[in-house]
Amino acid sequence: xxxxxxxxxxxxxxxxxxxxxxxxxxxxxxxxxxxxxxxxxxxxxxxxxxxxxxxxxxxxxxxxxxxxxxxxxxxxxxxxxxxxxxxxxxxxxxxxxxxxxxxxxxxxxxxxxxxxxxxxxxxxxxxxxxxxxxxxxxxxxxxxxxxxxxxxxxxxxxxxxxxxxxxxxxxxxxxxxxxxxxxxxxxxxxxxxxxxxxxxxxxxxxxxxxxxxxxxxxxxxxxxxxxxxxxxxxxxxxxxxxxxxxxxxxxxxxxxxxxxxxxxxxxxxxxxxxxxxxxxxxxxxxxxxxxxxxxxxxxxxxxxxxxxxxxxxxxxxxxxxxxxxxxxxxxxxxxxxxxxxxxxxxxxxxxxxxx
Numbered sequence: 001x002x003x004x005x006x007x008x009x010x011x012x013x014x015x016x017x018x019x020x021x022x023x024x025x026x027x028x029x030x031x032x033x034x035x036x037x038x039x040x041x042x043x044x045x046x047x048x049x050x051x052x053x054x055x056x057x058x059x060x061x062x063x064x065x066x067x068x069x070x071x072x073x074x075x076x077x078x079x080x081x082x083x084x085x086x087x088x089x090x091x092x093x094x095x096x097x098x099x100x101x102x103x104x105x106x107x108x109x110x111x112x113x114x115x116x117x118x119x120x121x122x123x124x125x126x127x128x129x130x131x132x133x134x135x136x137x138x139x140x141x142x143x144x145x146x147x148x149x150x151x152x153x154x155x156x157x158x159x160x161x162x163x164x165x166x167x168x169x170x171x172x173x174x175x176x177x178x179x180x181x182x183x184x185x186x187x188x189x190x191x192x193x194x195x196x197x198x199x200x201x202x203x204x205x206x207x208x209x210x211x212x213x214x215x216x217x218x219x220x221x222x223x224x225x226x227x228x229x230x231x232x233x234x235x236x237x238x239x240x241x242x243x244x245x246x247x248x249x250x251x252x253x254x255x256x257x258x259x260x261x262x263x264x265x266x267x268x269x270x271x272x273x274x275x276x277x278x279x280x281x282x283x284x285x286x287x288x289x290x291x292x293x294x295x296x297x298x299x300x301x302x303x304x305x306x307x308x309x310x311x312x313x314x315x316x317x318x319x320x321x322x323x324x325x326x327x328x329x330x331x332x333x334x335x336x337x338x339x340x341x342x343x344x345x346x347x348x349x350x351x352x353x354x355x
Contacts, residue, residue: 007142011249013106020115028118040225041099042201044260048351049267064101067092070179096195137287144251152242161232164206168227172219184317189258241292255310
């Protein structure tokens with residue numbers, strides 16, 4: 001069985017590692033990424049997803065993952081009183097990982113695997129040759145900007161937030177650092193996400209980047225890393241596949257980063273695709289387009305509902321900043337005292353829908 005994956009990001013490498021673990025031949029083709037693109041980016045991985053990731057993809061070294069035991073949510077109108085507080089008997093709710101370190105772990109491991117090959121795309125003529133030769137059972141496209149995406153995967157439900165996300169890593173004096181803090185300001189959310197006792201990742205909109213120091217909850221900051229930014233948009237693809245080509249990762253769906261759920265959605269997609277492929281292997285069947293149809297039927301509605309839920313959270317707090325928010329804050333604080341609400345919210349963030 002031969003699978004081609006296009007792209008060289010965390011999605012491509014994670015999926016490739018899952019497939020080579022099944023002894024499937026995987027060839028990755030990619031265009032070179034800008035140097036240091038990953039250096040200031042981090043991702044959150046839910047507890048449930050990390051368990052799947054370490055069992056079915058790769059075991060992560062302890063030094064590259066940082067456990068988060070508590071999530072505290074504030075608004076600019078209520079700086080001292082938490083609107084919501086999520087914790088689960090001092091257990092880790094999710095883990096923070098630096099993109100660069102996860103990328104290196106996956107890439108180094110894959111390059112040693114006999115079922116894996118990796119080549120650079122030098123010219124756009126490559127895509128036409130790839131489709132004409134038909135050397136692969138499946139082609140999985142993780143690059144939302146290439147010719148294949150622009151030709152076969154253009155029908156999307158898109159929302160433009162008309163802003164940019166801004167990310168950097170703060171270096172600060174050592175302290176106990178296992179609480180993620182989200183502050184909803186009048187210009188948008190600012191998230192402080194610990195990655196060690198001396199470093200914290202910050203994600204916010206470009207409009208709120210000047211509020212990082214103003215709303216700094218507790219850190220004595222020494223310096224921050226070179227920032228990176230990307231446009232804030234959400235999208236959901238209307239059709240997931242074309243013949244034997246499957247769109248995957250952010251080509252399928254992209255969400256607002258405020259809840260840190262983008263990569264978690266991708267891991268759940270890898271889980272579903274992996275189970276479908278494994279069932280075919282167990283039955284001795286060839287990988288073909290029926291896999292792609294089954295994957296779309298299983299995940300499309302769930303991904304759309306989950307994406308809409310994240311957008312609802314954004315719009316709720318966006319509404320709050322445009323109105324007198326004291327009553328909304330009190331309402332949320334009331335729900336925050338209800339154990340069932342907290343438990344349901346933690347489960348939603350940890351496992352998504354349909355698991």
